[in-house]
Amino acid sequence: MSLKMSQLVAQSGVSKSTILYYIKEGLLPEPQKPKPNVHLYDAKTIKILEFIKYFQENLGYSIAHIKEIVKDNKLDFSNSADMIFEYLSAMQSKEHEDEVNRILSDAKEVTIDPSLIEAYERCATQLAKLEYKMGAKILTQHSNNENNRLQKVIFDIILKVKPYIFNRATIQEHKRRVEANTKDLSC
Numbered sequence: 001m002s003l004k005m006s007q008l009v010a011q012s013g014v015s016k017s018t019i020l021y022y023i024k025e026g027l028l029p030e031p032q033k034p035k036p037n038v039h040l041y042d043a044k045t046i047k048i049l050e051f052i053k054y055f056q057e058n059l060g061y062s063i064a065h066i067k068e069i070v071k072d073n074k075l076d077f078s079n080s081a082d083m084i085f086e087y088l089s090a091m092q093s094k095e096h097e098d099e100v101n102r103i104l105s106d107a108k109e110v111t112i113d114p115s116l117i118e119a120y121e122r123c124a125t126q127l128a129k130l131e132y133k134m135g136a137k138i139l140t141q142h143s144n145n146e147n148n149r150l151q152k153v154i155f156d157i158i159l160k161v162k163p164y165i166f167n168r169a170t171i172q173e174h175k176r177r178v179e180a181n182t183k184d185l186s187c
Contacts, residue, residue: 002040
């Protein structure tokens with residue numbers, strides 16, 4: 001299905017000037033031009049616009065950073081069932097991997113027990129299996145019209161709720177230990 005610019009603006013909520021800017025920057029594919037002054041956009045352009053908006057609004061990514069993600073990854077915006085995986089893969093940039101490797105190297109140098117990282121990896125593997133199973137089940141039970149919203153909710157759970165829960169548990173454990181130490185000292 002092809003869309004005219006006015007339809008693309010209406011369905012995506014992105015202004016015409018922003019869409020043209022994204023095309024100029026290489027974030028969106030060039031439209032088909034069957035006649036002079038007739039530009040037709042593939043329906044997957046809406047998904048690409050949603051991707052860009054999500055990364056800007058929810059993760060604070062700049063256009064330059066999104067451009068790097070799009071350049072390095074061959075994202076397939078036509079298959080909605082794979083979009084969560086595509087988004088997560090896009091976030092795993094070489095820069096991010098280098099930063100994590102630097103932190104792990106620093107941890108090794110200051111002799112931090114590697115069992116913490118190993119536990120993270122075990123938990124991450126278990127969670128990844130559960131996330132995939134849950135996501136696949138949810139997406140296959142709903143119509144394509146609902147998939148965009150479902151993808152966003154699943155993505156928000158993975159990127160925002162999961163770290164929040166892990167960090168909250170760390171804070172709660174720290175408070176518990178501080179309170180226990182305070183009680184021990186007051187006796």
